[in-house]
Amino acid sequence: MEIIKARVMGFCYGVKRAMKIATAAAEKNGSAVTLGPLIHNPQVVNRLEKEGVHSVKSLNDVKNKEIVIIRSHGVGPSCYNDIKCKNLTLEDATCPFVKRNQEIARVLSHEGHQMILIGEKNHPELKSVAAWVEGKHPIIIEDMSDVDAMPQLDEAHIVIQTTFSIALAEQLIAAICRKVKKAEVHRTICQATSERQKAAQELAGKVDVMIVIGGRNSANTGRLAEVCRAAGAVTHHIETAKELRAEWFHSQDKVGITAGASTPDWIIEEVFFIMEDMGKMLEMEEQNLDYKKGDVINGEVIELFDNKAYVSFGYKTEAVLPIHEYSYPEPASLKDVLKVGDPIKAVIVNAVREDNPIYISKIKLDRLAEWDDVEAAFEKGEPVECEGIEAIKVGLLVQINSLRGFIPLSQGDLRFVHSLSNLVGKKFMAKILEVDRAKNRLVLSRKAVLESQRDEELKVIEEAYNNGDTLQGTVKKIMPYGAFVGINGVEGLLHISDISWKKIGKVEDVLQPGQVIDVKIKSYDPEKQRISFTHKECIPNPWETSIHDHDVDDVVDAKVVKILEFGAIVELDDGLTGLLHINEMTRDHNKKPSDIVAVGDVIKVRIIGIDEDRRRISFSLVEAADHDAAEDAE
Secondary structure, three states: OEEEEOOOOOOOHHHHHHHHHHHHHHHHHOOEEEEOOOOOOHHHHHHHHHOOEEEEOOHHHOOOOOEEEEOOOOOOHHHHHHHHHOOOEEEEOOOHHHHHHHHHHHHHHHOOOOEEEEOOOOOHHHHHHHHOOOOOOOEEEOOHHHHHHOOOEEEEEEEEOOOOOHHHHHHHHHHHHOOEEEEEEEOOOOHHHHHHHHHHHHHHOOOOEEEEEOOOOOHHHHHHHHHHHHOOOEEEEEOOHHHOOHHHOOOOOEEEEEEOOOOOHHHHHHHHHHHHHHHHHHHHHHOOOOOOOOOEEEEEEEEEOOOEEEEEOOOOOOEEEEHHHOOOOOOOOHHHOOOOOOEEEEEEOOOOOOOOOEEEEHHHHHHHHHHHHHHHHHHHOOOEEEEEEEEEOOEEEEEEOOEEEEEEHHHOOOOOOOOOHHHEOOEEEEEEEEEEOOOOEEEEEHHHHHHHHHHHHHHHHHHHHHHOOEEEEEEEEEEOOEEEEEEOOEEEEEEHHHOOOOOOOOHHHOOOOOOEEEEEEEEEEOOOOEEEEEOHHHOOOOOOOHHHHOOOOOEEEEEEEEEEOOEEEEEOOOOOEEEEEHHHOOOOOOOOHHHHOOOOOEEEEEEEEEEOOOOEEEEEHHHHHHHHHHHHHO
C-alpha cells in the first residue's frame, strides 16, 4: 500500500499563531481562558485544557486574574469593550486574515456601503465579521436560496469567509452579480485554504482512497472531504487514528492523506504510522494466496437466494455475489435472473484473507466494458443517455448504465439555473466533456447537446424565414403584449398586432397556452437568436377577400374600436376597419367623438368611400341615420 501525503495540510499560520499565544499565556500566568474553543479540533482543545488553557462560553465565567484569549475566529467590538470594562487582561489570537475581513467590513460599512457576507451563517468567524458591520445590516449568503431571497441592489461590497469553499463561492458571486448593478468583490478566502483545497483535489485524483483528518466540527476539514469525493476518490473523514479500519484498504491501493487547518502534526503522524502498519499487515495476509482483490474469476452458481448467490470458482471456499453487485438496476430477486448451474464471470472486490468471505461483483466487471463505450463516445464526440439521480449544490449526479457521472451546474441547461433538481428521475442525452477511468471521473454536458439541437432547429427556422414557409407552432406563454410561440424547442414572439386582422383587446380572447397555430416568421436575427412571428399572414386578409362583399352606400353594423380626436376607428364583422370622421358623426360642431360613441359600441354606419389601392374605408353615422329616417318615412 502506497501512502502519499498532500503537499499542503495541517496547521495554517493563523492556527499556529493562536496555539503559540495560548501556550505562552498559560506558561506566563499559570492558566488562561479562551472564549469558545481556540480552534475546531477536540483533541487540541483537550490538550490545552491539560496545559491550563480552558474554554469558557462567556466573560461571566472568567476569574479576575485569568488571561482572556480571543480565539482565531475573532469576536465583535462589543466583546473587546466588555473585556476592557471588566479590566481583564487580553491576548488577541484572532487570525490576521479574519482581522482583515473585520476591518474591510467596518470601514466600508462606515462609509455607507451595503455589505454582503458569503459563508456559513452559524460559523463563529462569519458572526464576528458581521458584528463589525456598522449601519445597514449585512446580507448573509450561504447558498443559492439566500441569493434568490435577496433584493435587487444598486451597489454592494462582497466579503467571503476565509475558510469557505472556493468553488461554491465563485458560483454564489456570479449569481449575486446578476442582482447587484455594481458589485465589488473582496476575494478574502485565505490563500492557505485555497492551497490546501487545491492540493487535496490534485492528490484525490491520483489515489484510490483519501483519508481526511480533522475535527468533525471543523468547516474547512469538512470541505476538504467534499473536494476529495468530488475528485472521485473514496473518502473517509476521521478525527484520530483510532477510527481507521483495515477493510478500507487493499495492499495494492494508493492512499492519500490530507488534514484540516486545525489538525496538529502529532495526529497526522500517528495516522500515517498506523496506516503504514496496516499496509504491511495487508501485504503479509495476501501473500501466498491464489487469488486477490481485482482478479476476474469464472465460476458456477451452486446455491441461490433472493438477495445473494454462492459461486464456486475452484478455490477452497465459495464466493458471495450480493444482489446489488449483479446489475444496475438490481433485480427484484436473483432467482429471477439466475438458476443453479449457471456460469458466471465476475471480479473479486474485497481483500482475500484466511477464513474471511470472498465477495464478487458482476456489475464492476460489466463497468469495464461500459468504460470502453463511454471512452469511444468521447473520442467520437457522440452523446450518451443519462438519468439524473441526485441534485447537489454544484450540479447533478447522473447514471450511465452502471457508471456514475457528474454534470456541473453551468452545463445543465442553455441558460443559467440555480438547481438541476428538475432532471432527477429523467433520462436525457449528454455529451462527455471529460473521462478518466483511473480516477473514476466522468464529466458531462447536457448544455452541449441542447446547443447542438438548437443550432439544427435554428437552421430550420432560417430556411423557413428565407422561403416564407408557414410553420406550425405551439403557444407557450400569454403576455399582455402578445404570445410566445415555440417551434421545435425554439421560441419567438407573436406580437398582439400580428395575431389577427381584427382589433384584439386581450391576447387570451384569441389564444390559449398549448394551442397549435400556423405562423410565418416576420423577422429573424441569427446572432441574437431573436425571432418574431405573424399569424395573421397565414389567414385570409379581408382586404383581399371580404372587401368585395361591400359597396358604397351599404348600411352596415360596425364596432367602435378606438376613439380619436377627429373621429373614431370602427371595425366590421369581417375585420375590415375604417375611419368615421367627426364631420360624419354629427352636425353639431361643438361635440367631440367621445360625446357621441364609446369603445365597444356597435353602431349602424353607411359606407361612403372605398379605396382598395390605399386600403381605406370611410363611414358616415349621419348618412346612416338619414337613411333610416327615409326608410321610416316611406
